[in-house]
Amino acid sequence: MSTWRYRLNLQMSPQNLSLSDLLHIAILASILSLIIYWIIRDKYRVRNLNGKHVFITGCDTGLGNSLAKWLDKRGFCVIAACATEKGSQELLSCSSLSLKTVNLNLADSNSIARAVVFVNEQTAGKGLFGLVSYAEGTAPAGPTDWLRIEDFHSVLDVSLLGLIEITLKLLPLLKKAEGRVVNLINAKGFMTFVGGGYSLSRWGMEAFSDTLRIEMKHFGVKVSIVEHGFFKAEVVNSDIIEKYLFKLWNRLTPEIRDSYGEKYLVEYIKAQRLSVKRLCDYDISNVIKCMEHALIARYPRTRYRAGWDAKFFCLFLSYAPSCLSDTLLRITFPAPAVRGRPVHGVLINV
Numbered sequence: 001m002s003t004w005r006y007r008l009n010l011q012m013s014p015q016n017l018s019l020s021d022l023l024h025i026a027i028l029a030s031i032l033s034l035i036i037y038w039i040i041r042d043k044y045r046v047r048n049l050n051g052k053h054v055f056i057t058g059c060d061t062g063l064g065n066s067l068a069k070w071l072d073k074r075g076f077c078v079i080a081a082c083a084t085e086k087g088s089q090e091l092l093s094c095s096s097l098s099l100k101t102v103n104l105n106l107a108d109s110n111s112i113a114r115a116v117v118f119v120n121e122q123t124a125g126k127g128l129f130g131l132v133s134y135a136e137g138t139a140p141a142g143p144t145d146w147l148r149i150e151d152f153h154s155v156l157d158v159s160l161l162g163l164i165e166i167t168l169k170l171l172p173l174l175k176k177a178e179g180r181v182v183n184l185i186n187a188k189g190f191m192t193f194v195g196g197g198y199s200l201s202r203w204g205m206e207a208f209s210d211t212l213r214i215e216m217k218h219f220g221v222k223v224s225i226v227e228h229g230f231f232k233a234e235v236v237n238s239d240i241i242e243k244y245l246f247k248l249w250n251r252l253t254p255e256i257r258d259s260y261g262e263k264y265l266v267e268y269i270k271a272q273r274l275s276v277k278r279l280c281d282y283d284i285s286n287v288i289k290c291m292e293h294a295l296i297a298r299y300p301r302t303r304y305r306a307g308w309d310a311k312f313f314c315l316f317l318s319y320a321p322s323c324l325s326d327t328l329l330r331i332t333f334p335a336p337a338v339r340g341r342p343v344h345g346v347l348i349n350v
Contacts, residue, residue, distance in 0.1 A: 044298040050075040052177075053123045054130035054295065055170065057104060057163070060087030063184060063228070063287055064134045070288050071295070072099045076130075079122055081115060106135055106162025107154075116169045127177025130295045131170055133163045133205075134184040140244040143260070144195030146252060155197030160204045167212070171221075178220030182294045183209045184287075187227040187305070213302065224294040228287045229307030242269055261337025271333045 054071055058064035059080035065087070068080040072095045081104035082088040088101040102118045105111040119128060135158050140151045167181065174181065185202050206225065213223035249257070249265050290304035 041299050042297065042301070046296050046298055049296060051077060051126075052129035053077045053079060053119075053126065054132065055079045055081065055119055055128060056132040056134070057081045057106065057166065058083075058134040059091055059101070060084055063284065063291075064132070065091060066284060066288055067132060067291050068099065069095060070292065072096055074292075074296075077122070079119055104166075106159075106166065107157040109165065112162065112166050112169065115166065119170065119173065123173060123177075127175075127179065128170055128173035129177050129179040130182065131167065131174060131179070132182045132184065132291060132295070133167060135159045135163055140248060141194050141196035141198050141241055142245050142248050145256060146248045147195055151248075152197040152200070156201055156204075159198070159201035160208075163205065164208055167208075171216075174221050175216075175219045180222040180224065180295060180300060181209075181212065181216075182224050182226060182291055184226045184228065184291065187229050187307070222300050224300045224302060224304065226287065226290045226294060226304045226306060228290075228305075241272070245269060259336055264334055264336055267334035274332075 054076045056064050056068050056071075056078065059068045060082045064080070068078050068091060072078045078095075078099045080088075080091055080099060080101045082091065082101050083103070083105060085103070088103065092099065092101055100118075100122055102115050103111065104115045140147065140154065163183070173179075183205055185205055209223055209225050216223055245265065245268070287306040290306045294300045294304060
């Protein structure tokens with residue numbers, strides 16, 4: 001036994017290890033050290049959160065509303081932008097006195113300018129610690145040849161150009177406080193299986209965020225993207241999309257309507273409902289935790305993914321070969337009845 005131990009120790013001694021063995025050990029040690037460093041670094045938090053101002057768009061309902069309430073409880077001075085007076089009143093009724101609301105229409109430059117003036121008044125020269133940009137302009141969405149240019153404008157003017165405009169106008173306040181920008185993006189926008197401005201706005205916000213992150217590092221402003229999947233709070237939007245689909249269908253020319261077939265719209269809506277039900281996550285706290293970390297972490301991550309569909313399904317489809325993703329979407333959604341081909345797809349009784 002003693003002889004065997006002696007031989008083993010002799011083989012494992014540094015003098016007997018080859019250069020490739022030492023290189024492998026060094027690489028593994030470096031990777032392990034980086035992982036440990038990242039885990040420790042990720043846990044550092046910003047101190048003295050009380051009194052720091054955070055401006056959030058899209059606070060009438062859904063994720064923006066939930067985040068405003070959450071940050072209000074954490075001691076932030078929340079400035080919540082709402083599109084309606086009803087949304088503003090409901091939010092004020094269940095929040096502290098430090099939370100303020102402002103009316104904001106992201107498609108109107110004058111409304112954006114008034115909101116920026118309000119934020120300037122509320123921050124009182126302290127600067128803006130956080131900007132959370134969120135706008136779900138999902139409708140109208142449908143087959144591309146059902147749409148008109150104004151249908152694209154109705155989405156892009158809010159979900160892309162409006163968010164960019166208010167970010168640009170608040171940058172001086174963010175630079176003054178060396179704050180951070182958090183752009184909330186639905187990962188379903190990366191699966192371009194439906195026409196309209198929604199996916200265009202999501203890709204556009206990704207590009208804008210990446211450029212902004214690189215440029216604002218020089219000024220101490222941190223930019224993060226939170227990519228989330230389907231959540232119960234958003235399922236209501238599917239009803240709105242269905243109403244728009246019927247509206248789009250009714251205004252089609254007889255030629256286009258005949259090329260799709262009378263059954264196409266019904267099967268299209270059924271397939272869409274199934275997709276929402278299968279992918280929907282009921283735990284909205286996953287998104288809230290990501291947004292909170294992006295705001296209060298000393299070293300926020302570049303990207304966060306919340307929801308199993310955002311982490312796996314949407315990510316897989318966005319990077320999968322086109323032939324694979326196209327096939328999956330083709331068997332999920334119906335095909336037009338052009339050239340006598342029957343409408344096929346997923347048939348569901350609802």
